[in-house]
Amino acid sequence: MDLILWRHADAEMASEGEDDLSRQLTPKGEKQAIRMATWLDRHLPEGARILVSPAIRTEQTAKALNRKYKLRDELVPDSTAQDVLDLIKWDVEKGPQGRGPLLIVGHQPYLGEIVAKLLGMQAESCAIRKGAVWWMRSRLRETQPETLLLNVINPDFI
Numbered sequence: 001m002d003l004i005l006w007r008h009a010d011a012e013m014a015s016e017g018e019d020d021l022s023r024q025l026t027p028k029g030e031k032q033a034i035r036m037a038t039w040l041d042r043h044l045p046e047g048a049r050i051l052v053s054p055a056i057r058t059e060q061t062a063k064a065l066n067r068k069y070k071l072r073d074e075l076v077p078d079s080t081a082q083d084v085l086d087l088i089k090w091d092v093e094k095g096p097q098g099r100g101p102l103l104i105v106g107h108q109p110y111l112g113e114i115v116a117k118l119l120g121m122q123a124e125s126c127a128i129r130k131g132a133v134w135w136m137r138s139r140l141r142e143t144q145p146e147t148l149l150l151n152v153i154n155p156d157f158i
Contacts, residue, residue, distance in 0.1 A: 001138045002101040002150075003090070003118070004044065005111045009033040009131040009155070011057040020077055021055045029057070030064075032131035032155035037064035039158050040103070040133065048101040051075060051087070055107070061131070062105045075106045081113035092117050095138050095145025118147040131155040 010029035014020055025033060050069035052062040053076055062069050074087040084104065089097040104111070112125040115134055119126075128134060135151040 001090075001096040001099055002048075003088070003096070003114075003136045003138070004040075004048075004101065004103040005114060005128070005134045005136075006036065006040070006061065006103060006105045007108060007111055007128045007130055007132055008053070008055070008058040008061045008105060009036070011130075023055065023057050025057050025060045029131065030060070033061045033064035035155040035158045036061075036131055036133055036153070037066070039153060040065055041067075043135075044103060045101050048103055050103045050105070052105040053077070053107060058105045058107070069105070075104065077107040079106075079110050081110045081117055084110055084114060085117070090118075090138075093145075095140070095147075119149060120147075129154050 009032035010026045011023045012026055014023055050062065050067060051072045052058050052069045054071045054073060055077060072087065074083050088102060108128055109125050112128045115126040116123055118136060132154045137148045137150050139146055139148065
């Protein structure tokens, strides 16, 4: 199973009293989303499932890809890495239950925490830049699940 994590692009700062979910992309963020979406469209298989946080900034990021996606409440900014791993049915010890590529458009810190858990990093979290994509693949190696990092790409380098 391929797991592709896409952090939302650059977003406006929250105003006092503003709901965090209503924050929108900045003009810079819109450009980042378009650049990453263009790259993803070339590499992401047609049948990939796409799950997106209901925050406006993540939905705007995902819309740049111009593919069907599902909003999932389990992907809000306050979610934990374990919430997301439970949603996608991925056990750190046993590997994923699902098959096929899955793209998640979400937030820090849980995206970085997922990377750290799946790659067996010492740190609790990994820094993921706004608009960046981390592409990982699960495979069995001698009956043990193993997660490989296939690609990390930042919109500033496209």
